[in-house]
Amino acid sequence: MKKRELYLIAALLLLAGVLWLGMRLLRPDDYGSIRITVKGAELGVWPLGEDQVIPIGDTNVCEIKDGTVRMTEADCPDHLCIKQGAIGQTGGMIVCLPNQVVIEAFGPKGGETAVDGVM
Numbered sequence: 264m265k266k267r268e269l270y271l272i273a274a275l276l277l278l279a280g281v282l283w284l285g286m287r288l289l290r291p292d293d294y295g296s297i298r299i300t301v302k303g304a305e306l307g308v309w310p311l312g313e314d315q316v317i318p319i320g321d322t323n324v325c326e327i328k329d330g331t332v333r334m335t336e337a338d339c340p341d342h343l344c345i346k347q348g349a350i351g352q353t354g355g356m357i358v359c360l361p362n363q364v365v366i367e368a369f370g371p372k373g374g375e376t377a378v379d380g381v382m
Contacts, residue, residue, distance in 0.1 A: 294330040295352035295370045302363045311352060311368070322362040332366060334359065 294311035301320060309317060314328050316335070323344070324336035331349040334357050344359035350368045357366040 295368060297327070297332050298367045298369065299325070300365045300367075319364055320362075323359055323364050325357070325366055332368060333357070334366070337362065337364075 296308050296310050298308050299306040299317070299319060306319065309315070309327060311327055311330050311332065316324060316326050318324050322338050323334060325332055326335045331351040333349040334344040334347070337344050337359055339359055339361035341361075344357055344364070347357050350357060350366070352368065352370050354370060355368050358364070
């Protein structure tokens with residue numbers, strides 16, 4: 264390879280690195296959020312960009328990690344809410360019918376979910 268080709272490759276790699284870093288630093292809160300309701304009453308809204316474990320009454324526990332949320336514990340007999348897997352900023356819902364717990368994910372614009380058909 265010639266020196267020019269090496270310089271071009273190095274410049275492209277540097278530009279790609281700067282662009283990737285810029286996107287990560289300029290949009291840290293673009294993960295969206297989740298809303299948890301229990302028996303139809305809103306328990307609260309949490310950002311998906313902040314890793315944490317959220318106890319939901321005495322029955323369920325969910326975990327927010329790396330921009331996604333999943334149900335980690337439930338005392339329901341079938342554990343379908345745990346088997347549903349993780350949801351994130353693209354939207355979705357985790358539902359535990361026996362305990363009447365609903366976790367709804369919203370995109371970064373707020374209020375928009377894949378379930379609503381908006382995204």
